[in-house]
Ligand SMILES: Nc1ncnc2c1ncn2[C@@H]1O[C@H](COP(=O)(O)OP(=O)(O)OP(=O)(O)O)[C@@H](O)[C@H]1O
């Protein structure tokens with residue numbers, strides 16, 4: 001059974017149709033890379049899965065249960081999913097440790113000590129030992145984004161939603177963040193990754209899905225979609241990335 | 248680095264013969280000396296000009312033909328001694344009013360701001376009421392409100408409503424200041440980026456938790472200077488309840504002034520207000536400066 005299943009999802013902002021009939025299913029331990037031009041709807045799709053946006057039509061299922069029904073409590077759903085934003089979005093008035101633990105503590109899912117122990121363990125593992133008591137502003141962009149990743153995985157989510165987690169970083173800091181994602185993937189974390197880094201998509205993703213103007217037009221293994229795309233739109237998009245030196 | 252390192256010509260800070268280092272040291276000492284000399288000169292100039300201007304001003308005032316008159320009317324030591332104890336004890340009422348009103352204002356203002364900032368459709372009617380409240384109480388002169396409350400409400404003889412002008416006057420002040428402070432809080436809440444709420448929701452907080460633990464702490468930190476500014480205004484404005492017959496420091500000073508035909512009691516009252524407002528103003532400066540430093544460092 002898929003962990004996440006998206007069925008014929010439609011979403012508009014006012015007059016602007018942003019997602020149109022999107023179908024996608026993410027199996028356990030699978031990593032899907034969402035690619036597509038700016039404005040194609042990648043972030044919106046991820047936000048819809050985490051119920052940060054309301055869809056207009058269709059269904060989204062988590063572990064076989066419809067989560068987009070109005071009767072479903074979005075808070076409970078979000079606790080089962082981890083989300084990492086493009087611009088870190090750490091809480092600036094909290095220490096690193098508080099950032100990582102506050103979700104689990106306030107949701108009552110973990111006791112304070114338990115949450116702290118787990119957070120320390122994860123911070124250690126991802127090279128952030130000794131930074132527990134620092135404010136985020138004292139950390140580099142790469143470190144902040146690693147903290148954001150730890151914050152998302154600390155409660156042990158069913159799946160991780162990553163929205164261009166490296167695009168706000170200086171180029172020399174991208175590697176350390178991708179390394180964390182790679183490790184999480186190796187541990188079998190189920191992931192949906194919106195990204196502009198084609199080499200990363202190729203390396204980490206099991207499946208690449210190409211969004212074009214709110215429609216999922218092509219999907220398949222990275223080798224197939226990135227090297228021999230079947231649609232002219234996909235070819236054009238990848239061609240533009242090539243000329244821009246991004247692929 | 249502990250390892251001893253032979254000074255090589257590859258060292259970019261040294262010239263071919265290492266002389267640059269020496270010259271560098273010499274120039275630094277020279278600059279330090281120049282800087283010290285400049286700062287000494289600056290201090291001397293500041294001192295001299297202060298002496299000149301303040302001294303000149305004092306001289307002009309003290310030698311002017313009207314000075315003896317001013318002194319006996321405004322700065323009479325005798326009258327001061329006589330009236331000060333009474334004004335001081337009346338001033339305690341100002342302090343108590345300020346503390347009580349401030350406590351109400353901080354809570355009520357926050358409540359109104361939170362309601363006005365909410366997006367919950369169920370709160371729509373309350374949101375409208377809160378907006379109306381702010382418009383009305385910000386738009387009416389405080390002195391009119393106090394008069395209306397202090398004299399108007401007792402004539403209604405309402406069941407369970409206190410008729411004490413002190414309480415009614417303070418209520419009017421609290422309502423007006425809650426409207427000002429609500430707007431300050433609201434600006435703070437609006438200044439916290441939506442992405443912070445998104446992150447809070449994404450880590451599994453409820454909307455109320457996101458507000459309580461993520462948005463409000465940041466919002467309040469940002470509006471501390473304007474909040475303190477409103478505190479300072481309130482510290483003085485409590486004197487306005489004098490118009491409904493409450494005998495606080497200003498009213499007591501007025502009574503003394505009328506009795507002796509001497510304005511020194513009012514000066515005494517003014518000093519007492521300054522005694523509380525000036526430290527608050529310095530605290531405000533301190534907090535603003537510190538926040539600037541923190542913000543600068545974060546950049
Ligand atoms: N809150 C919103 N209100 C109105 N329009 C929005 C909103 N959020 C996104 N949009 C619009 O929806 C479209 C899709 O945006 P989205 O952010 O999902 O694209 P994206 O694929 O993530 O782009 P990028 O690669 O630049 O991040 C864009 O045209 C955008 O302007």
Ligand SMILES: [Mg+2]
Pocket residue numbers: 042043044163164
């Ligand atoms: Mg995006």
